[in-house]
Amino acid sequence: MAAQARQADVHDSVRDREISVEQEHLDRVYRRLEEKIHEAEFLLQDAVRRGQVGTPGALAERDAQVFRAGLHLSRLNNEFEDFLFGRIDLLRGKDGKKGPDGAYTAVEPAEGAVREDGTADIAETLHIGRIGVLDENYAPLVIDWRAPAAAPFYRATPVAPGRVVRRRVIRSKGRRVLGVEDDLMRPEIKAYLDGRELAVIGDGALMAALGRARTHTMRDIVASIQAEQDRVIRAPAASVTYVEGGPGTGKTAVALHRAAYLLYQDRRRYAGGILIVSPTPLLVSYTEGVLPSLGEEGQVAIRALGSLAHETVGVEATLYDSPSTARVKGSLRMLKVLRKAARGALELNDSPTRLRVVAFGRRLELEAEELERVRHTALGGTAPVNLLRPRARKLLLDALWEKSGAAARHDDPELAAELRSSFDEDVTGEDAFTEFLDAWWPELTPRAVLAAMADEKRLGRWSRRVLTPAEVRRVARSLRREGYSVHDIALLDELQAILGTPARPRRRREIDPLDQLTGLEELMPVREESQRERAERLARERTEYAHVIVDEAQDLTPLQWRMVGRRGRQATWTIVGDPAQSSWSDPDEAAAARDEALGVRHHPVKAGPPGLSPRGRRFRLTVNYRNPAEIADLAAKVLALAMPGTEPPTAVRSTGVTPRFAVAGDSLEHTVRAEAARLLEQVEGTVGVVVAMNRRAEAARWLAGLGDRVVALGSLEAKGLEYDATVVVSPAEIADESPAGLRVLYVALTRATQQLTVVSGERDEPDADGVPDLLRD
Numbered sequence: 001m002a003a004q005a006r007q008a009d010v011h012d013s014v015r016d017r018e019i020s021v022e023q024e025h026l027d028r029v030y031r032r033l034e035e036k037i038h039e040a041e042f043l044l045q046d047a048v049r050r051g052q053v054g055t056p057g058a059l060a061e062r063d064a065q066v067f068r069a070g071l072h073l074s075r076l077n078n079e080f081e082d083f084l085f086g087r088i089d090l091l092r093g094k095d096g097k098k099g100p101d102g103a104y105t106a107v108e109p110a111e112g113a114v115r116e117d118g119t120a121d122i123a124e125t126l127h128i129g130r131i132g133v134l135d136e137n138y139a140p141l142v143i144d145w146r147a148p149a150a151a152p153f154y155r156a157t158p159v160a161p162g163r164v165v166r167r168r169v170i171r172s173k174g175r176r177v178l179g180v181e182d183d184l185m186r187p188e189i190k191a192y193l194d195g196r197e198l199a200v201i202g203d204g205a206l207m208a209a210l211g212r213a214r215t216h217t218m219r220d221i222v223a224s225i226q227a228e229q230d231r232v233i234r235a236p237a238a239s240v241t242y243v244e245g246g247p248g249t250g251k252t253a254v255a256l257h258r259a260a261y262l263l264y265q266d267r268r269r270y271a272g273g274i275l276i277v278s279p280t281p282l283l284v285s286y287t288e289g290v291l292p293s294l295g296e297e298g299q300v301a302i303r304a305l306g307s308l309a310h311e312t313v314g315v316e317a318t319l320y321d322s323p324s325t326a327r328v329k330g331s332l333r334m335l336k337v338l339r340k341a342a343r344g345a346l347e348l349n350d351s352p353t354r355l356r357v358v359a360f361g362r363r364l365e366l367e368a369e370e371l372e373r374v375r376h377t378a379l380g381g382t383a384p385v386n387l388l389r390p391r392a393r394k395l396l397l398d399a400l401w402e403k404s405g406a407a408a409r410h411d412d413p414e415l416a417a418e419l420r421s422s423f424d425e426d427v428t429g430e431d432a433f434t435e436f437l438d439a440w441w442p443e444l445t446p447r448a449v450l451a452a453m454a455d456e457k458r459l460g461r462w463s464r465r466v467l468t469p470a471e472v473r474r475v476a477r478s479l480r481r482e483g484y485s486v487h488d489i490a491l492l493d494e495l496q497a498i499l500g501t502p503a504r505p506r507r508r509r510e511i512d513p514l515d516q517l518t519g520l521e522e523l524m525p526v527r528e529e530s531q532r533e534r535a536e537r538l539a540r541e542r543t544e545y546a547h548v549i550v551d552e553a554q555d556l557t558p559l560q561w562r563m564v565g566r567r568g569r570q571a572t573w574t575i576v577g578d579p580a581q582s583s584w585s586d587p588d589e590a591a592a593a594r595d596e597a598l599g600v601r602h603h604p605v606k607a608g609p610p611g612l613s614p615r616g617r618r619f620r621l622t623v624n625y626r627n628p629a630e631i632a633d634l635a636a637k638v639l640a641l642a643m644p645g646t647e648p649p650t651a652v653r654s655t656g657v658t659p660r661f662a663v664a665g666d667s668l669e670h671t672v673r674a675e676a677a678r679l680l681e682q683v684e685g686t687v688g689v690v691v692a693m694n695r696r697a698e699a700a701r702w703l704a705g706l707g708d709r710v711v712a713l714g715s716l717e718a719k720g721l722e723y724d725a726t727v728v729v730s731p732a733e734i735a736d737e738s739p740a741g742l743r744v745l746y747v748a749l750t751r752a753t754q755q756l757t758v759v760s761g762e763r764d765e766p767d768a769d770g771v772p773d774l775l776r777d
């Protein structure tokens with residue numbers, strides 16, 4: 001007993017010693033950062049003292065530097081719980097070359113790095129953090145996690161250790177180191193650091209991270225990225241990088257870390273911005289905090305599909321469509337309908353049927369039929385309707401000229417041309433003509449055209465032989481609601497492309513005459529808008545990106561792919577998804593639209609090294625970090641029904657807590673509320689209650705008063721999110737809701753990190769243990 005206690009004491013003292021070693025290092029890092037901020041502040045004050053030498057631009061730049069440095073420190077102090085999170089101890093490398101981050105570049109140890117008797121000396125120790133910090137001699141105090149030298153921290157395994165002997169995860173809060181966890185990569189050797197044998201403390205940094213209670217926002221995984229994930233994060237940006245993997249394999253996490261990595265690795269190339277497309281606003285707010293914690297913000301925009309076209313069409317999605325309506329609205333068949341509608345909408349609003357003008361003192365008239373002919377000719381081809389107005393105007397003048405008979409009166413072509421031009425001037429100078437043109441060929445907006453499609457008769461005309469009468473009825477009815485759905489947004493964006501935006505004369509900024517006199521006008525942009533404000537404004541106004549990452553890509557409809565594709569016409573892509581979780585019922589049509597949007601068909605990537613398929617690079621993630629095995633096993637039963645033959649990912653841990661089955665008696669409300677309350681008692685973090693889409697509103701009422709740790713979600717909203725515990729309400733209802741219902745149910749069942757309760761209604765046909773039919777063996 002006493003011996004055991006003594007051993008524990010020894011262990012604790014080694015642990016304390018190792019913690020204090022890391023504490024000293026962290027203190028040094030903070031001292032260095034503070035120094036750098038003082039330096040920057042001094043530079044600025046110095047410049048001010050010297051009477052503002054330098055251009056305003058240079059001053060602004062210096063100002064920005066100080067601002068950035070200050071931001072850095074305040075973030076390090078307040079937000080980065082674990083700014084410094086890793087360390088690797090390395091053997092001497094093959095060559096003696098150092099990389100730009102100050103670390104040796106060799107991956108493999110030098111010959112003789114391990115002595116014959118199995119002992120070795122640690123030649124290099126690297127600390128890994130969210131950003132890199134150099135000391136005053138340019139030696140690395142902290143290596144940025146994205147730097148090449150940090151890769152072994154994520155990649156080394158006992159099977160392929162490279163130079164790594166010990167890999168350490170450091171846990172800290174603010175400026176205090178709380179603990180360390182080590183993995184030994186070369187247990188067979190005895191390694192020494194500064195003459196003392198390398199200590200190894202604890203295990204299970206990953207498990208500790210996974211067991212942590214969930215909040216309503218996602219955390220970064222920078223301290224525990226696994227090797228298969230690291231390969232995706234650091235993959236060079238090929239034309240398209242595909243990442244597939246089951247629920248909980250870290251696809252979203254990997255996508256976010258990849259954005260941060262790409263920016264770090266080639267900031268200039270990605271100055272054009274990185275766009276991350278998320279399926280729902282819920283997932284956007286869940287993931288938004290991750291990038292700043294990785295030291296990245298500003299250059300990356302995370303946008304929900306329903307807000308993607310905000311700049312172009314001025315609205316965002318607030319509604320959902322029923323699966324059958326969504327299916328029509330998202331399909332490529334709508335393209336034909338939209339093209340017809342865009343042209344047909346010209347004739348709405350009591351389009352005038354007669355044009356009357358006076359030219360050369362004569363009254364001229366075009367009748368309905370003639371106007372119709374002119375319109376028809378003008379609309380020939382596929383050019384954007386709003387851009388055809390000048391052509392229509394010209395055709396009208398031609399028709400009037402013809403009517404006037406003036407052409408016949410002159411044989412001399414030069415004279416005729418002159419006459420014609422004064423004829424045109426005469427006509428177009430008339431108010432009647434301009435007013436007619438405005439009414440007859442108005443500038444159309446996507447919203448006006450979509451609103452016109454809400455009329456069932458009209459829509460029927462525009463979609464003849466394309467949509468069935470039942471489909472027309474459904475779509476028209478959905479368009480009569482107040483607000484827009486996520487599918488409407490793709491329609492609006494498509495309409496914007498079909499209609500086009502006529503070039504407008506640029507409005508000149510109002511100029512102060514005094515500024516003109518003093519020459520200050522040239523400096524105005526600097527005065528009006530700082531560089532940072534300008535960068536932020538440009539980011540807001542950006543409509544095309546250098547790299548586009550699509551999360552939950554399996555759900556995009558063909559029209560949504562087209563919308564996303566327009567935002568990355570020159571971009572490289574990362575496409576992240578899981579076919580087994582698709583809520584879209586026609587995956588083949590969507591895949592074809594995706595390839596077209598990405599330009600894959602036009603620029604196929606040549607077959608190359610392994611992993612590089614002819615259509616881009618493909619990766620597969622195989623380990624489920626979210627669900628304990630008990631929950632993953634249950635979900636796998638639905639996967640076998642939804643996508644027979646698909647291999648589920650392997651759950652990395654088990655909790656011993658099996659899912660619970662409850663049967664709703666008379667009152668579903670009562671049972672669900674009681675189960676949610678029970679789970680709130682059991683877990684520290686969040687509880688999600690997933691119901692069929694048509695029960696969203698009532699489910700929110702059921703949970704009233706239980707606090708903000710619990711939320712009600714429609715099955716389609718649960719995508720990508722996770723909770724400590726979930727209640728899945730009536731699997732049968734969710735499965736029957738749409739043709740892709742089983743896959744949606746699979747999503748619902750894979751949201752919990754600790755506990756799952758399934759509530760069955762009558763429709764679920766629960767057995768004596770309360771297990772619903774769909775979840776039985």
Ligand SMILES: Nc1ncnc2c1ncn2[C@@H]1O[C@H](COP(=O)(O)OP(=O)(O)OP(=O)(O)O)[C@@H](O)[C@H]1O
Pocket residue numbers: 206209210219220221224225226229245246247248249250251252253254578581625626719720721722750
């Ligand atoms: N290497 C890791 N270390 C710690 N946590 C991890 C790691 N990889 C993933 N996780 C955690 O596992 C959970 C699932 O990750 P994520 O949401 O990215 O998975 P996903 O593949 O996008 O899932 P889904 O397809 O269900 O949306 C998250 O809580 C994430 O932080």
